Amino acid sequence: MTARPGGRTARVRAQVLDAVRAELAEHGFDALTVETVAARAGVHRTTVYRRWGDVGGLLADVFDATGGDDWSPPDTGSLTGDLTALNHEIQDAYTAEPSVMAALIAASFRSEAAESAQRRLWDDRYARCEAVVERARHVLPPGTDARRLLVAATAPLYHRLVLLREPADPLLPGEAARAAVLAAEGGAFVRL
Amino acid sequence: MTARPGGRTARVRAQVLDAVRAELAEHGFDALTVETVAARAGVHRTTVYRRWGDVGGLLADVFDATGGDDWSPPDTGSLTGDLTALNHEIQDAYTAEPSVMAALIAASFRSEAAESAQRRLWDDRYARCEAVVERARHVLPPGTDARRLLVAATAPLYHRLVLLREPADPLLPGEAARAAVLAAEGGAFVRL
DNA sequence: CTTCTAATGCGACGGTTGTTGCATTAAGAT
């Protein structure tokens, strides 16, 4: 059997995911319902419910389809530079219109599918970013925990954008990066 | 007019807010609906819709009713100690069962009322916490931005608990606090 | 070209959500 690309299944999926992106762009996450997505995709509600379950499932699939499998962390030549660039990427992804990322996070509080997709994403990203820390090991105290450093560098961005919902601050990416590096150099993330 | 405490209005409010807390404790946030709260409170649905609007409004009111007006940040004698203690408070509030705080955050993605309540709460808390930084000014570079330091110290906790949804880590409060203080001492939060 | 199977379309249904108009009640005011 094995559905082939170009078959009806693949076509329907493309139509539906396009509809999700379009609805998100025009009316935002709050107005995103299975009903409207199905209508826009020219597909029956039931099909969407059967294949994606709920809005969170749709967003998760949009995210998967966007791939990102080829993503790699920035390489600017310095640890602080890399983390700053990474933070700018995060800020851009969140303040983009429409932001699939922001929608996915909002959905993750209602949908099991969205929550696990979000988890997978973050695990993947942090794992890849560990390379940034590895490149800079010679500058850091031995035993420095890469994940802790990465979280310290990026958490202030998420805190501002996702939780406080304040507008993007052009200085914050660099400041948070420098702060994390200073702390790391001081041995704050050494695991015993 | 001015409703008096003990009047019907106040009594209904108390019943409803108690019902919210009880439902939250027994069935969690996902199962929290206007319907079940009203039923438990022995009150008609319509009353709840008219006075609180939605679940987010209920949680916001629970939060307001809990007061917290008398809250003040910890004072342990050292900046790192204060921030560590603050982080432990945050972690406890989030991992408590039931956690009104966690529910309020989840609701803030669906409800206008919950979002603004959450904003007010955080503004208030960070404003009060600035005193912690003021007490330690003599240890910090001149021009250090209190709010930035506080965010750097606490953001890793929120990141782990709220976004990554990983279990509480007993070492994180202290580690995040030390990292933020190290960065501050290095001048990372000096505003030009 | 025919056959077989999984995906989709379709309509109907039960349950939930939130709203509205109107009657009723509680509680303060006179």
Next chain:
DNA sequence: ATCTTAATGCAACAACCGTCGCATTAGAAG
């Protein structure tokens, strides 16, 4: 005690959400 007003109760309603059984169709296999 009576009056007045705002809060609440009540029932009906429309809209929406998600599910189900069954018919239909696309597309791969022979």
